Amino acid sequence: xxxxxxxxxxxxxxxxxxxxxxxxxxxxxxxxxxxxxxxxxxxxxxxxxxxxxxxxxxxxxxxxxxxxxxxxxxxxxxxxxxxxxxxxxxxxxxxxxxxxxxxxxxxxxxxxxxxxxxxxxxxxxxxxxxxxxxxxxxxxxxxxxxxxxxxxxxxxxxxxxxxxxxxxxxxxxxxxxxxxxx
Amino acid sequence: xxxxxxxxxxxxxxxxxxxxxxxxxxxxxxxxxxxxxxxxxxxxxxxxxxxxxxxxxxxxxxxxxxxxxxxxxxxxxxxxxxxxxxxxxxxxxxxxxxxxxxxxxxxxxxxxxxxxxxxxxxxxxxxxxxxxxxxxxxxxxxxxxxxxxxxxxxxxxxxxxxxxxxxxxxxxxxxxxxxxxxxxxxxxxxxxxxxxxxxxxxxxx
Numbered sequence: 096x097x098x099x100x101x102x103x104x105x106x107x108x109x110x111x112x113x114x115x116x117x118x119x120x121x122x123x124x125x126x127x128x129x130x131x132x133x134x135x136x137x138x139x140x141x142x143x144x145x146x147x148x149x150x151x152x153x154x155x156x157x158x159x160x161x162x163x164x165x166x167x168x169x170x171x172x173x174x175x176x177x178x179x180x181x182x183x184x185x186x187x188x189x190x191x192x193x194x195x196x197x198x199x200x201x202x203x204x205x206x207x208x209x210x211x212x213x214x215x216x217x218x219x220x221x222x223x224x225x226x227x228x229x230x231x232x233x234x235x236x237x238x239x240x241x242x243x244x245x246x247x248x249x250x251x252x253x254x255x256x257x258x259x260x261x262x263x264x265x266x267x268x269x270x271x272x273x274x275x276x277x
Numbered sequence: 278x279x280x281x282x283x284x285x286x287x288x289x290x291x292x293x294x295x296x297x298x299x300x301x302x303x304x305x306x307x308x309x310x311x312x313x314x315x316x317x318x319x320x321x322x323x324x325x326x327x328x329x330x331x332x333x334x335x336x337x338x339x340x341x342x343x344x345x346x347x348x349x350x351x352x353x354x355x356x357x358x359x360x361x362x363x364x365x366x367x368x369x370x371x372x373x374x375x376x377x378x379x380x381x382x383x384x385x386x387x388x389x390x391x392x393x394x395x396x397x398x399x400x401x402x403x404x405x406x407x408x409x410x411x412x413x414x415x416x417x418x419x420x421x422x423x424x425x426x427x428x429x430x431x432x433x434x435x436x437x438x439x440x441x442x443x444x445x446x447x448x449x450x451x452x453x454x455x456x457x458x459x460x461x462x463x464x465x466x467x468x469x470x471x472x473x474x475x476x477x478x479x480x481x482x
Contacts, residue, residue, distance in 0.1 A: 117433035119440065122380045126349055126424045129302045133424045135325070135417035143324040143413045147317065157313055183359065190356055191311045193388050197410030198317055205410050212388065 151199030155240040158195070161188050162237055169233050173226050186215045192236060200245045206256045207235045210263050217270045225266045232259060300420070304329040306348040308339040308366060309386070310358050318352060318386075321416050336361040340369055344376040350423055352407065352416075355387040355398070363387075364401045371402040371437045379437060380430055382423045386411065402438025404428065 168185040171177035189211045196204030211232035219225035235255055239248070247253060305327050309315040315332055322330050331346065333339035335357055343351070351370070355363040363385055373379045382404040387394065389408075398406065405419050428439035 117431050117436075120380075120430040120432055122427070122430055124424075124427045126303070126382075126427065129349070130299055130424050133299060133421045135414070135421055139325070140413050140417055143321060146324060147321065147413060150317070150320065161313075187356065190388055191314065194311070194386075194409035194411070195313050195317070198412065202410070209388075 147198060148200045151201065151245075154195070154199040154201055155243055158192070158240065161191065162240060164188060165192075165233060166237065169229065172220055173230070182215075182220050185220070186212065189215060189232075201239065202246065203239045203244055203248045203252050203256065204236055207232055207239065207259060210256070210259050211236070214263050214267065217267045219266065219270065222266075222270050224269065228259075228262045228266045231262060235259060298326060300326040301328040303327050303349045303420075304331070304346065306331045306333065306339060306342055306351045308333045308335075308351065308353040308357070308363065310334040311354070314354070318411075318416070321413050324413075325417055325420070327420075334358065336366045336369060339366055340373075340377060343370070343373075343378070343381065347378050348381065350420065351381055351383045352386055352419075353383060355385055355389070355394075364398060367398070367401040367403050367438075382427070382439075384419050384423065399438075399441055400436065402436070404439050 165185065165188045168177065168181050168188070172181055172185060189208050192208035193205050193212055196202055196206075196208060211229065214225060214228060214232065217225075219229055238244075239252075244252060248255065305322055307315060307318050307322070307330065309318060309332070315334075319330050319332060329346075331342050331348065333342050339351070339353070342348070351366075353363040353366050357363055357366075367383050367385070370377055370381055370383060371379050383402070384405045384407055385398050385403040386407045387398070387409065395406065405422055407415055407419050430438065431440050
């Protein structure tokens with residue numbers, strides 16, 4: 096059961112409504128009834144973080160097929176021989192790397208993939224002048240995984256990310272804003 | 278469904294303690310087509326103690342799951358296999374008929390936190406956001422927020438979803454939303470003065 100009430104300037108919760116009408120629906124909090132007040136246990140969070148990090152020990156092997164696919168797609172895209180939808184798949188893989196890396200203790204992968212995504216969101220594939228920058232990102236992701244560089248990669252890692260960021264800024268400054276890929 | 282423990286180190290399958298039992302009554306659905314991300318999210322939920330964790334790779338599969346085994350909370354990635362994405366799932370849930378609970382809390386997992394996307398997700402009826410890269414802590418805090426601070430729902434002509442206002446804040450500017458023809462509204466200062474005068478009149482009676 097849900098309790099419905101009208102808002103301060105509303106007339107009905109359902110049915111026809113003009114732009115000023117709205118209804119407030121107070122849904123019973125069944126989760127609080129089931130669970131009670133929930134506060135995550137700090138010790139448990141730390142333990143899970145450690146476990147996830149351990150899981151990440153095999154991250155380079157886990158994502159080996161995706162890295163291979165990323166390289167293969169890029170090879171076809173830069174030659175102009177890619178199948179329809181290859182650009183979207185290329186973006187999806189980069190986006191997945193962005194989401195996974197940090198959680199698996201490979202934040203460099205996340206940072207480089209995030210930079211690659213921002214390039215791709217500016218239609219960089221259709222811009223030959225941006226191909227060098229894309230290639231640099233793909234190579235960097237591969238290098239981090241092959242050399243199993245966890246954490247921020249120290250001074251070299253920071254320099255790599257900063258270099259890619261500057262290159263991306265320079266390239267994207269010449270490309271007009273484009274579609275969103277997500 | 279993915280076998281959560283299939284490729285985990287032995288250590289991570291050990292039992293947890295503390296609040297793990299608390300979440301044991303929950304059933305959650307994770308909608309994610311990236312198998313690695315799905316495995317990580319499910320692993321985190323399992324270690325947090327969530328009792329039942331379902332998974333779906335796409336919108337149709339998720340809706341079918343929700344009809345058959347209504348989850349308490351849904352986590353959905355924005356980016357799913359085309360043509361439908363996480364926003365489409367949220368819209369489907371909020372407009373759902375035929376067995377899907379439209380009030381199900383939905384947490385949107387997204388790699389983007391720019392305002393345009395946040396507004397789009399909010400307007401679709403998303404309950405909370407999880408911005409990638411996620412951490413164990415952000416997942417746990419998202420669940421805590423949904424349990425501890427549920428939002429009432431708002432139904433209007435073109436929206437059904439959680440009330441977008443998290444806090445009621447004092448506001449001293451002009452009232453833009455006043456319905457046409459309605460009498461002018463008092464500013465907070467005027468309202469306070471009016472209430473004060475009214476109280477004084479009551480006291481003098």
